[in-house]
Amino acid sequence: MTIVAELFEHVVGIDTHARNHTYCLVHARSGAVLDTASFPTSKAGTARAITWILRRTQGSLLAAVEGTSSYGAGITAALTEEGFDVAEVRPGARVTHAHTGKSDALDAEAAARSVLGRHYDQLARPRQTGRRAALRVLLAARSIIDQQRTANRNALNALLRSVDLGIDARKAVSDAQIRTIAAWRITRSKRPADPLVVARREARRLATAVLEQTTALRENHNELRLLADELAPGLQEHPGIGPVTAAIIVCAYSHHGRVRSEAAFAALGGIAPLPASSGNTQRHRLSRSGDRQLNRAFDVIVRTRMSYDPTTRDYVARRRGEGRSNREIRRCLKRYVCRSIFRELQVRMT
Numbered sequence: 001m002t003i004v005a006e007l008f009e010h011v012v013g014i015d016t017h018a019r020n021h022t023y024c025l026v027h028a029r030s031g032a033v034l035d036t037a038s039f040p041t042s043k044a045g046t047a048r049a050i051t052w053i054l055r056r057t058q059g060s061l062l063a064a065v066e067g068t069s070s071y072g073a074g075i076t077a078a079l080t081e082e083g084f085d086v087a088e089v090r091p092g093a094r095v096t097h098a099h100t101g102k103s104d105a106l107d108a109e110a111a112a113r114s115v116l117g118r119h120y121d122q123l124a125r126p127r128q129t130g131r132r133a134a135l136r137v138l139l140a141a142r143s144i145i146d147q148q149r150t151a152n153r154n155a156l157n158a159l160l161r162s163v164d165l166g167i168d169a170r171k172a173v174s175d176a177q178i179r180t181i182a183a184w185r186i187t188r189s190k191r192p193a194d195p196l197v198v199a200r201r202e203a204r205r206l207a208t209a210v211l212e213q214t215t216a217l218r219e220n221h222n223e224l225r226l227l228a229d230e231l232a233p234g235l236q237e238h239p240g241i242g243p244v245t246a247a248i249i250v251c252a253y254s255h256h257g258r259v260r261s262e263a264a265f266a267a268l269g270g271i272a273p274l275p276a277s278s279g280n281t282q283r284h285r286l287s288r289s290g291d292r293q294l295n296r297a298f299d300v301i302v303r304t305r306m307s308y309d310p311t312t313r314d315y316v317a318r319r320r321g322e323g324r325s326n327r328e329i330r331r332c333l334k335r336y337v338c339r340s341i342f343r344e345l346q347v348r349m350t
Helices: 043-056 073-081 104-116 131-162 175-182 195-231 243-253 262-268 292-308 310-321 326-348
Strands: 010-015 020-027 033-040 061-066 085-089 273-275 284-286
Touching: 010 104, 020 043, 020 104, 033 043, 033 104, 043 073, 061 073, 061 104, 073 085, 085 104, 131 175, 131 195, 131 243, 175 195, 195 243, 243 262, 243 292, 243 326, 262 326, 284 326, 292 310, 292 326, 310 326
Parallel strands: 010 061, 061 085
Antiparallel strands: 010 020, 020 033, 273 284
């Protein structure tokens, strides 16, 4: 494998922020800083930055960009369109020593130097855009909408239990009751700020919001199903894998080459078992690190299969007969499911 300093003549480190990006151009062979500049994150500022880079470099160039999926998304796309080779620099890779201080220029220089001695094949790459980016947006939106709907349902329950509006609220309010409340007609009261009218109006507002958010979640679910099926055809046909879990898995896997093996995929999701033996007790436990959203997706798949898949239920019965606990059985199943899904992704991902 070839290191970056042997393959490229220049490296530009980019420290990204909301308003301005700072660029530091470093000679790859000698490590000398050639120039440093800062440009706005606007379209015009990005064009000026690219012109600045082209005027000061000849030959091959590597751009080391911090935050390619957040503040650096714009400059990453622009550099890619211009044909530059782009690598992602994670905050953990940049170390600012106490005696050197900290500034945007120093951060940009540290970003460039962090890749000089690394093997080119081991550089972190920006996540691909397009449908994968849309899938991540839909997952983030779903999480927010679901949280808001839960908060509105809880607020509606609390209101109905504190004010008698003719709704039986001894149990959590049902979908049918929510539809009934949303259809209420609020009459004008002769008394200003009538407490009962205010409560009915607020209950109707909360019920209407819950219905709208339920519709938004249903539409989000359909879009996730279509996008996930385009990126990984047939993945949702496997037991326990639905649109949401499929979308989470596809986003974590991202593209061929991001995860080098099924063991690395298990480690990424915190699914790889860790030894937890002591004395005469020999056992393993699940990791508490890794991508917890991916870990949750595998947990949902395993629990669904344990409940509805005949083959999995037979396996669970056999392992229980061997004295295994439910937690140990889930750990084994999650590792098996992770291995099988990784192999499917290797074949099915487009």
